[in-house]
Amino acid sequence: MKAAVVNEFNKSLEIKEVEKPTLERGEILVKIEACGVCHTDLHAAHGDWPVKPKLPLIPGHEGVGVVVEVASDVSSVKIGDRVGIPWLYSACGDCEYCLSGQETLCPNQLNGGYSVDGGYAEYCKAPADYVARIPKEADPVEIAPILCAGVTTYKALKISGAKPGEWVAIYGIGGLGHIALQYAKAMGLNVVAVDISDDKSNLALELGADIAINGLKEDPVEAIKEKVGGVHAAVSVAVSKKAFEQAYQSVRRGGTLVVVGLPNDELPIPIFDTVLNAVTVKGSIVGTRKDMQEAIDFAVRGKVRAMIETTELDNINEVFKRMEEGKINGRVVLKI
Numbered sequence: 001m002k003a004a005v006v007n008e009f010n011k012s013l014e015i016k017e018v019e020k021p022t023l024e025r026g027e028i029l030v031k032i033e034a035c036g037v038c039h040t041d042l043h044a045a046h047g048d049w050p051v052k053p054k055l056p057l058i059p060g061h062e063g064v065g066v067v068v069e070v071a072s073d074v075s076s077v078k079i080g081d082r083v084g085i086p087w088l089y090s091a092c093g094d095c096e097y098c099l100s101g102q103e104t105l106c107p108n109q110l111n112g113g114y115s116v117d118g119g120y121a122e123y124c125k126a127p128a129d130y131v132a133r134i135p136k137e138a139d140p141v142e143i144a145p146i147l148c149a150g151v152t153t154y155k156a157l158k159i160s161g162a163k164p165g166e167w168v169a170i171y172g173i174g175g176l177g178h179i180a181l182q183y184a185k186a187m188g189l190n191v192v193a194v195d196i197s198d199d200k201s202n203l204a205l206e207l208g209a210d211i212a213i214n215g216l217k218e219d220p221v222e223a224i225k226e227k228v229g230g231v232h233a234a235v236s237v238a239v240s241k242k243a244f245e246q247a248y249q250s251v252r253r254g255g256t257l258v259v260v261g262l263p264n265d266e267l268p269i270p271i272f273d274t275v276l277n278a279v280t281v282k283g284s285i286v287g288t289r290k291d292m293q294e295a296i297d298f299a300v301r302g303k304v305r306a307m308i309e310t311t312e313l314d315n316i317n318e319v320f321k322r323m324e325e326g327k328i329n330g331r332v333v334l335k336i
């Protein structure tokens, strides 16, 4: 089968023929139709996180396709079903986190397109128990970004504590952020969108943000304090330390910063302000299978819609280059 392969960190991906995966117990084989390109895939290709991916690696954790083969012990998924293969590729099912419905914290989890091969390929195998079920009416290309960008931002907003009518700031209106702001609106929140270009500000306003700030033109912290008195919650999905610092400072007393973007960096937090203002800082990693069902449901009902640009697998290196430069509006989805 054809796949895009990371052979070495910081080198171009190689488009090549590789062995089609063979199934083990509990697994299914999916013929991939579409796979979204997440900034995490770029981190994987760069090897810039403390925990490195396997090499060689086929990236991709927003793969959607049709089941073409199932292992003999699989009954929950049938040939012909449409499924998605997410970042949470599998978990142990047995640890305290799995047992309490927090499988995204399972220490024994595997990650699609990182610790195991993912969706930048014609075929991808996955454990039947952890694939996302894609409803019949959903378009595979449109739904692909929900598999990571969607569920991740939906979950981050859920745990942000922001209630309908309150203000939330989204830092980084990229693949994740442009969907985050739509979930926020669908949840009844007011949204300030922050990025560092006019293109992203315009996109945010088109998608329903109440206020959009270009952080290169004005100081987002001052603007947010002045316009809304600080936000009840800020979600940072930017790949920039500065954005995290500003997101922290944008939060009003009693508010919450949800840390989602993954620059390999430190976030210095002032102890005094955090205590006196009772600010909460929490991390959020993708979403559970239940979060995934809910996030997909929003998309299928048309409450959120990824802005998509499609291209072919062969163009992945150009897509990565544009992503590094912050030049993608919305999400790129590879049609496979």
Ligand SMILES: NC(=O)c1ccc[n+]([C@@H]2O[C@H](COP(=O)([O-])OP(=O)(O)OC[C@H]3O[C@@H](n4cnc5c(N)ncnc54)[C@H](O)[C@@H]3O)[C@@H](O)[C@H]2O)c1
Residues within 6 Å of the ligand: 037, 038, 039, 040, 041, 043, 148, 149, 152, 171, 172, 173, 174, 175, 176, 177, 194, 195, 196, 200, 215, 237, 238, 239, 240, 242, 243, 259, 260, 261, 262, 263, 284, 285, 286, 287, 323, 326, 328, 330
């Ligand atoms: N926690 C999780 O579960 C999770 C899940 C998926 C992705 N991620 C991470 O989230 C990050 C974003 O992923 P993506 O696919 O949306 O990336 P992306 O490249 O599509 O978007 C990043 C956006 O941040 C903007 N940005 C850069 N500097 C900024 C600044 N100073 N202020 C405001 N905005 C700024 C860019 O212009 C761009 O629009 C990555 O680090 C990715 O690995 C985390």
Ligand SMILES: [Zn+2]
Residues within 6 Å of the ligand: 038, 039, 040, 041, 061, 087, 148, 149
């Ligand atoms: Zn992702």
Ligand SMILES: [Zn+2]
Residues within 6 Å of the ligand: 091, 092, 093, 094, 095, 096, 097, 098, 099, 103, 106, 107, 108, 109
């Ligand atoms: Zn577990």
